Amino acid sequence: MGKHQKVVHPPQENIEIKQLWNHLKTDLKDAMELFSPAFLVPVIISIILLCIFVLRLYIRWNVPCKSQKRLEGKTVIITGLGRATASELAKRGAKIILACRNQKRGEAVARIIRNKTGNEDINAYYLDLASLRSIKEFVYEFNSREPYLHVLINNAGYLGPKATTEDGYERTFGVNYLGHFYLSYLLKEKMKKCAPCRIVNVASSAYTIGKIDFEDLALTNYNIYKAYARSKLAQIQFTIEAHRRWSPDVVLSYAVHPGAVSTDLLRNWPGLKGKVLRMARNFLFKSPEDGCQTIVHCAVGEGLRDVSGNLFTNCAIVQTKKNIREKQVCRKLWDLSLHLCGLDDEIEKFSSESEDMEQNHNKPNPEQESKKSK
Numbered sequence: 001m002g003k004h005q006k007v008v009h010p011p012q013e014n015i016e017i018k019q020l021w022n023h024l025k026t027d028l029k030d031a032m033e034l035f036s037p038a039f040l041v042p043v044i045i046s047i048i049l050l051c052i053f054v055l056r057l058y059i060r061w062n063v064p065c066k067s068q069k070r071l072e073g074k075t076v077i078i079t080g081l082g083r084a085t086a087s088e089l090a091k092r093g094a095k096i097i098l099a100c101r102n103q104k105r106g107e108a109v110a111r112i113i114r115n116k117t118g119n120e121d122i123n124a125y126y127l128d129l130a131s132l133r134s135i136k137e138f139v140y141e142f143n144s145r146e147p148y149l150h151v152l153i154n155n156a157g158y159l160g161p162k163a164t165t166e167d168g169y170e171r172t173f174g175v176n177y178l179g180h181f182y183l184s185y186l187l188k189e190k191m192k193k194c195a196p197c198r199i200v201n202v203a204s205s206a207y208t209i210g211k212i213d214f215e216d217l218a219l220t221n222y223n224i225y226k227a228y229a230r231s232k233l234a235q236i237q238f239t240i241e242a243h244r245r246w247s248p249d250v251v252l253s254y255a256v257h258p259g260a261v262s263t264d265l266l267r268n269w270p271g272l273k274g275k276v277l278r279m280a281r282n283f284l285f286k287s288p289e290d291g292c293q294t295i296v297h298c299a300v301g302e303g304l305r306d307v308s309g310n311l312f313t314n315c316a317i318v319q320t321k322k323n324i325r326e327k328q329v330c331r332k333l334w335d336l337s338l339h340l341c342g343l344d345d346e347i348e349k350f351s352s353e354s355e356d357m358e359q360n361h362n363k364p365n366p367e368q369e370s371k372k373s374k
C-alpha cells in the first residue's frame with residue numbers, strides 16, 4: 001500500500017444494517033425450528049381439542065327445571081320411550097302411560113322406572129303413531145281404562161330415510177306431526193274435563209329451516225333433515241294454533257327444543273354423515289337426564305299459564321320466527337290436518353263456532369249501548 005493511499009472505512013450505517021440482517025436471519029431460523037412439524041402438530045391438536053371442549057360446554061349447557069311440584073293424582077301420557085322424562089315425572093308421583101309401538105320394550109322400561117322410583121303406576125300401552133287406526137284404538141283403550149288425563153307429552157320422533165305411514169303420508173310428517181295432532185285432537189275432550197291440562201310438543205330448533213309446501217306433502221325431493229325440519233315446524237304451528245283454540249278451555253300448549261341430546265334418534269340416518277353424528281353425540285351431546293329438563297318444566301312448572309303457545313329451551317321462552325305464527329298459515333295447516341285425519345266435519349264446526357264468536361264480538365254490547373244512550 002502506498003504511503004499516500006487513503007484507507008476507506010465502510011460507513012457506520014452499512015455495518016448496522018448488516019448486523020441487523022444477520023440477527024433477523026438467526027431469529028427466522030429459530031422461528032422455523034419452532035414451527036417444525038414436531039412442534040406444530042401438538043399445537044394444532046391442542047387448538048382443536050380446546051375448540052371441541054368449548055363447543056361441548058356450549059352444547060351441553062343446561063338449565064334444570066326448578067319446580068318441586070308433586071304430581072300425585074295426575075295422569076301423564078308420554079309417546080315413545082321418553083325414559084328420562086318418564087322417570088322425572090314418576091319421581092314426582094304421577095301415573096305414567098308410556099305410549100309406544102314396541103310394547104315389550106315399553107314394559108321393560110316401565111319396570112326399570114318402577115324399580116328406580118318406587119312408583120308402581122307406570123304402564124306401557126301400544127301406540128303406533130304411523131297409523132291413524134292405531135291412534136284411534138289407543139285412545140279408545142286409554143279412555144276405557146283411565147278416568148283422567150292431565151299432561152300429554154308428544155315426544156316420539158322419527159328421523160330417517162323416506163318412508164310412508166300406514167295411511168300413505170310421508171313418515172316424518174306423519175309420525176312427528178300428524179300422528180300427534182290426531183292423538184291430541186282425540187284426547188282433547190278428556191283433557192278439557194280435567195283442566196287445567198298441558199300438551200307438551202317435543203319439537204326442535206331445526207324448525208327454522210323447515211318449509212311446508214301444501215302442494216307437496218309427499219316431499220318429492222326428499223332429504224332427511226328437510227323432512228325432519230318440516231315436521232318440527234308443523235309441531236310448533238300446531239302448538240300455536242292449539243293455544244289459540246284450546247287455551248280458553250285451559251288446555252295449554254307448549255313446544256320444547258330439548259337441545260342436542262344423546263339418544264337413539266340418529267340411528268336411522270344412513271351414510272357417513274349418520275356415522276359421524278352418532279360418534280359425535282356420545283361426547284358432545286347432553287345426557288337424556290339433562291335433555292328432559294325443559295320438557296319437565298313445561299309439564300309441571302308454575303306460572304306458565306300465560307305463556308302457553310310458546311317455544312321453550314333451557315326452561316325459558318325462545319322467540320320463534322315471526323312469520324310462522326301467522327293466523328292464516330297455522331289455521332290452514334290445522335284444517336289440512338283435520339282433512340288428512342278424516343275429520344272434515346270438525347273443520348266446518350270450528351268455522352261456524354268462530355263465525356259465531358266473531359258475530360258476537362261485532363255485536364254491540366248492550367251495557368255499553370245503554371251507557372251511550374244515557
Ligand SMILES: NC(=O)c1ccc[n+]([C@@H]2O[C@H](COP(=O)([O-])OP(=O)(O)OC[C@H]3O[C@@H](n4cnc5c(N)ncnc54)[C@H](OP(=O)(O)O)[C@@H]3O)[C@@H](O)[C@H]2O)c1
Pocket residue numbers: 079080081082099100101102127128129130154155156157158175202203204205257258259260261262263264265266
Ligand atoms: N335427540 C336430540 O338431539 C333431539 C333434539 C331435538 C329434538 N328431539 C326430539 O325429541 C323427541 C324424542 O326423541 P329422542 O331423542 O329421545 O329419540 P329416540 O331415542 O329415537 O326416541 C324416539 C322415540 O319415538 C318412538 N317412535 C318412533 N316412531 C314411532 C311410532 N311410529 N309410533 C310410536 N313411537 C314411535 C321410538 O320408538 P322405537 O324405538 O320403537 O322406534 C322412540 O321410543 C323427538 O321428538 C325428537 O325429534 C331430539
